[in-house]
Amino acid sequence: MQVKEAVIERRSGVALWRQIADRMRREIGEGVLGSDGRMPPEMALAERFGVNRHTVRTAIAALVQEGVLRAEQGRGTFVEGRKRLAYPIRSRTRFSEGLAGQSRGLAADLLDHAVEAAPIDVARALMLAPGSPVIRLETRSHADGRPVSRARSWFDAHRFSGMAEAFERSRSITASFRELGLADYLRQSTTVTAQHADAGDLKDLNLSPGAIVLVTIAINVDTDGRPVQYSQTRFAADRIELHIPGAGMETGD
Amino acid sequence: MQVKEAVIERRSGVALWRQIADRMRREIGEGVLGSDGRMPPEMALAERFGVNRHTVRTAIAALVQEGVLRAEQGRGTFVEGRKRLAYPIRSRTRFSEGLAGQSRGLAADLLDHAVEAAPIDVARALMLAPGSPVIRLETRSHADGRPVSRARSWFDAHRFSGMAEAFERSRSITASFRELGLADYLRQSTTVTAQHADAGDLKDLNLSPGAIVLVTIAINVDTDGRPVQYSQTRFAADRIELHIPGAGMETGD
DNA sequence: ACCAATTTGTCCGTATGTATA
DNA sequence: TTATACATACGGACAAATTGG
Numbered sequence: 001m002q003v004k005e006a007v008i009e010r011r012s013g014v015a016l017w018r019q020i021a022d023r024m025r026r027e028i029g030e031g032v033l034g035s036d037g038r039m040p041p042e043m044a045l046a047e048r049f050g051v052n053r054h055t056v057r058t059a060i061a062a063l064v065q066e067g068v069l070r071a072e073q074g075r076g077t078f079v080e081g082r083k084r085l086a087y088p089i090r091s092r093t094r095f096s097e098g099l100a101g102q103s104r105g106l107a108a109d110l111l112d113h114a115v116e117a118a119p120i121d122v123a124r125a126l127m128l129a130p131g132s133p134v135i136r137l138e139t140r141s142h143a144d145g146r147p148v149s150r151a152r153s154w155f156d157a158h159r160f161s162g163m164a165e166a167f168e169r170s171r172s173i174t175a176s177f178r179e180l181g182l183a184d185y186l187r188q189s190t191t192v193t194a195q196h197a198d199a200g201d202l203k204d205l206n207l208s209p210g211a212i213v214l215v216t217i218a219i220n221v222d223t224d225g226r227p228v229q230y231s232q233t234r235f236a237a238d239r240i241e242l243h244i245p246g247a248g249m250e251t252g253d
Numbered sequence: 254m255q256v257k258e259a260v261i262e263r264r265s266g267v268a269l270w271r272q273i274a275d276r277m278r279r280e281i282g283e284g285v286l287g288s289d290g291r292m293p294p295e296m297a298l299a300e301r302f303g304v305n306r307h308t309v310r311t312a313i314a315a316l317v318q319e320g321v322l323r324a325e326q327g328r329g330t331f332v333e334g335r336k337r338l339a340y341p342i343r344s345r346t347r348f349s350e351g352l353a354g355q356s357r358g359l360a361a362d363l364l365d366h367a368v369e370a371a372p373i374d375v376a377r378a379l380m381l382a383p384g385s386p387v388i389r390l391e392t393r394s395h396a397d398g399r400p401v402s403r404a405r406s407w408f409d410a411h412r413f414s415g416m417a418e419a420f421e422r423s424r425s426i427t428a429s430f431r432e433l434g435l436a437d438y439l440r441q442s443t444t445v446t447a448q449h450a451d452a453g454d455l456k457d458l459n460l461s462p463g464a465i466v467l468v469t470i471a472i473n474v475d476t477d478g479r480p481v482q483y484s485q486t487r488f489a490a491d492r493i494e495l496h497i498p499g500a501g502m503e504t505g506d
Numbered sequence: 507a508c509c510a511a512t513t514t515g516t517c518c519g520t521a522t523g524t525a526t527a
Numbered sequence: 528t529t530a531t532a533c534a535t536a537c538g539g540a541c542a543a544a545t546t547g548g
Contacts, residue, residue: 010536011523013267013268013270013271013274013315013463013524014266014267014268014271014463015266015267015268015534015535015536016535016536017266017535017536018265018266018267021266022449023451026448026449026451041512041513041514042513042514043513051536051537052536052537052538053537053538054536054537054538055535055536055537057514057515058535058536060514062266071513071514071515072513072514072544072545073513073514073515073543073544073545074512074513074514074515074543074544074545074546075512075513075514075544075545075546076512076513076514076545077513077514084446086444089497189496189497189498190496190497191339191494191495191496191497192445192467192494192495192496192497193337193467193490193494193495194447194465194466194467194490195279195465195490196275196276196279196463196465212447212448212449212465213447214445214446214447237446237447237448241444241445241446242444242445242446243442243443243444243445244342244442244443244444244445244497245442263525263533263534264533264534264535266534266535268523268524268525269524269525270524270525304525304526305525305526305527307525307526308524308525308526311524311525
């Protein structure tokens with residue numbers, strides 16, 4: 001293993017400037033590059049990656065566009081990005097509680113909502129008959145003024161009618177559940193995958209092409225174990241990391 | 254939200270054929286494309302993605318090279334890949350147990366090992382003084398004959414001397430721990446992030462440039478709560494999904 | 507105020523790769 | 528296969544801004 005140096009591949013179908021941008025973004029995240037907040041000069045980077053200075057400049061321009069870097073004529077290029085927020089996945093997973101203390105300006109907004117017939121995966125997760133009416137909520141969450149995730153959630157339309165209106169008021173799933181008579185709920189299962197950002201991610205999460213999203217598929221249940229929410233959440237992978245506290249310290253298994 | 258159709262972006266720094274290949278690979282994994290084992294004709298794909306047939310052919314050729322597709326002249330293009338394996342993360346997380354039943358031919362091999370001075374993050378995780386001697390193990394795991402993950406693990410060199418040799422014999426962390434006198438251990442914490450595959454991933458996991466890896470950073474502890482293993486594991490995101498069983502059903506929190 | 511060194515910003519021209527028709 | 532258009536990558540030159548003597 002032990003990779004010594006950058007490997008930038010030509011005619012791989014990925015432009016050099018994008019490979020370099022991706023690599024710099026990662027190394028910045030790891031603290032390998034710009035740990036003092038300052039990037040090496042363009043010429044040094046060009047030499048290191050074995051490319052022309054212009055190619056490095058294209059990569060830097062992309063990262064400036066993303067908000068990762070900031071370039072100042074005559075001074076240098078500096079790291080703008082902050083460190084990743086830790087999103088805890090636990091028995092009582094609550095969005096705002098999880099990120100509280102790590103960031104200011106937590107906010108959520110409702111992008112879209114509708115009542116529809118439950119698709120097969122939604123019906124199975126919520127233990128409803130396929131085609132039963134369900135409420136679909138499309139929400140987006142911000143931290144520090146930047147979008148961090150977008151979620152698509154489904155609820156039994158009979159049990160939780162008024163969910164969309166409640167969310168619009170409270171901007172919180174937990175508060176909406178409480179308003180509709182559900183005081184507590186638990187995370188039953190979470191599945192994590194990773195994908196390239198799709199067109200919706202680019203738009204709603206303000207990502208650049210080639211960015212990565214962490215996708216969680218979760219089922220929440222009430223205290224009787226009945227499913228109350230099925231959701232697919234897409235996190236910007238460069239702004240969020242998922243943290244799973246060890247069950248080992250909580251339970252004897 | 255509700256993204257209707259594939260959006261292939263021009264001048265994004267990623268060649269169209271690669272965007273199409275990445276998208277087809279993902280949709281095949283999701284069952285959206287080729288769920289019956291058969292791909293639509295090239296002309297249909299070209300129309301769907303809004304590109305020339307030649308561009309689709311370049312994408313298909315790349316996936317054939319990867320082993321995802323198989324093209325037969327005059328008959329069509331067929332899916333070779335299989336569906337994503339679920340890797341459970343729980344109190345007693347064990348690699349081979351977790352994937353048992355989902356795949357045949359589970360195997361692990363030792364890529365490299367060394368005794369070194371503990372870097373700061375390793376020392377903190379293992380609760381050792383920085384610079385203390387630790388054993389570093391670089392391992393790789395296969396399922397169904399394909400590599401699915403590579404891991405870099407550290408162990409206290411004093412407590413677990415002989416770890417590398419034990420692993421080389423047993424090809425199992427659990428068995429090696431047992432051999433060295435540790436009968437049981439628990440997962441204390443797991444952090445999940447996602448990144449683009451680096452040069453080592455491309456080589457060891459046989460990925461193509463632009464592919465995504467799920468990265469887990471985990472700490473295992475013995476039954477007294479003392480850290481015994483710190484590891485960074487990189488999973489091929491198109492072959493593995495992480496599954497977190499709900500603590501909600503196991504504990505009252 | 508001036509100068510030299512450093513670093514980013516902009517412009518030119520040219521060659522190659524990618525995608526279409 | 529051929530032709531065309533555009534994106535990508537390179538090399539060089541010089542301007543503009545900043546820093547420190």
